[in-house]
Amino acid sequence: MTLTVQRATERLVEHIGAVVVGKREVTEQLLGALLVEGHVLLDDVPGVGKTTLARAVARSLDLTFRRIQCTPDLVPSDITGVSIYDQRAEAFEYRSGPLAANVVLVDEINRATPRAQSALLEAMQERQVTVDETTHPLPDPFLVIATQNPVELEGTFPLPEAQLDRFLFLLNLGYPDADDEDTILRIHGPANIRAETLEPILSPAEIAKLRDEVRAVRVGEAVRRYTVEIVRGTRRIDGVDLGASPRAALALYRAAQAHAAIRGRAYVLPDDVKAQAVAVLRHRLFLNADAQMRGRTTTAIVAEVLARTPVPAEDVAATAG
Numbered sequence: 205m206t207l208t209v210q211r212a213t214e215r216l217v218e219h220i221g222a223v224v225v226g227k228r229e230v231t232e233q234l235l236g237a238l239l240v241e242g243h244v245l246l247d248d249v250p251g252v253g254k255t256t257l258a259r260a261v262a263r264s265l266d267l268t269f270r271r272i273q274c275t276p277d278l279v280p281s282d283i284t285g286v287s288i289y290d291q292r293a294e295a296f297e298y299r300s301g302p303l304a305a306n307v308v309l310v311d312e313i314n315r316a317t318p319r320a321q322s323a324l325l326e327a328m329q330e331r332q333v334t335v336d337e338t339t340h341p342l343p344d345p346f347l348v349i350a351t352q353n354p355v356e357l358e359g360t361f362p363l364p365e366a367q368l369d370r371f372l373f374l375l376n377l378g379y380p381d382a383d384d385e386d387t388i389l390r391i392h393g394p395a396n397i398r399a400e401t402l403e404p405i406l407s408p409a410e411i412a413k414l415r416d417e418v419r420a421v422r423v424g425e426a427v428r429r430y431t432v433e434i435v436r437g438t439r440r441i442d443g444v445d446l447g448a449s450p451r452a453a454l455a456l457y458r459a460a461q462a463h464a465a466i467r468g469r470a471y472v473l474p475d476d477v478k479a480q481a482v483a484v485l486r487h488r489l490f491l492n493a494d495a496q497m498r499g500r501t502t503t504a505i506v507a508e509v510l511a512r513t514p515v516p517a518e519d520v521a522a523t524a525g
Contacts, residue, residue: 209465220260226384236462239418242372243348252377258309258349259399266404267306274316280323284333310350314360328370374487421461422471426516437509443495456484
């Protein structure tokens with residue numbers, strides 16, 4: 205049986221469910237981000253499974269995994285690697301840092317100083333690092349999963365706009381419902397089941413084929429224009445100082461392709477665009493002082509833009525392009 209994105213997603217969700225309970229949607233989004241060469245920021249309170257989920261995804265995909273624990277004393281060379289002089293060879297030798305992995309977990313990213321955070325910019329956008337004027341390519345595929353705690357602000361450094369714009373998705377895990385929390389106690393109560401116990405179920409070669417499938421998902425002219433109008437709508441709405449960029453439009457386009465492939469379709473519908481709009485756009489919008497004082501949120505702004513933007517007919521969206 206041919207492996208499709210839909211089947212791979214079902215396998216991954218079921219596999220990870222043995223360790224991380226009730227996180228189907230976030231697991232789907234992490235796989236989708238990997239397949240469209242994006243990165244993910246997990247923004248939630250401590251204890252909801254952010255780090256465990258990242259480890260479980262990396263383990264299940266048979267990819268190399270490294271973790272960066274951010275602290276205020278972290279320096280760029282701790283992330284990118286260093287050049288060390290080899291006396292025997294009489295030359296500098298590059299020692300790679302933790303970025304030289306397929307999946308990199310940047311834990312508590314907002315605890316790193318802006319100088320350390322900036323070391324991630326080139327890696328996330330160009331998939332390379334430059335050390336001592338020498339550029340070193342990073343492994344393919346390459347996925348950064350960063351976490352941050354939105355509640356604890358002491359000793360943290362908010363991510364700048366340029367850094368936030370590099371993340372395809374901003375996701376919240378949220379608290380589990382009563383049944384899921386009961387399942388967590390039943391599974392992890394007697395013994396702590398670690399992500400390292402998971403066996404790989406998808407190889408790098410299979411991931412490459414799945415990426416090709418996502419790229420082949422058709423986006424009709426009507427849906428493409430709908431995507432453009434949503435992004436442009438974030439720049440015109442009251443209360444927003446900085447709307448979504450063209451990079452955000454590309455991100456929404458590709459995220460919609462991934463969403464369609466995960467649902468088993470070879471074409472994108474407006475519903476795919478709407479389903480991804482909040483996760484793709486909300487961290488790319490910056491409100492003015494008046495909107496912040498009134499308690500408006502970027503999530504509500506995106507919802508307002510979606511409500512105002514005319515939706516193309518489904519039959520036209522499916523057949524055009």
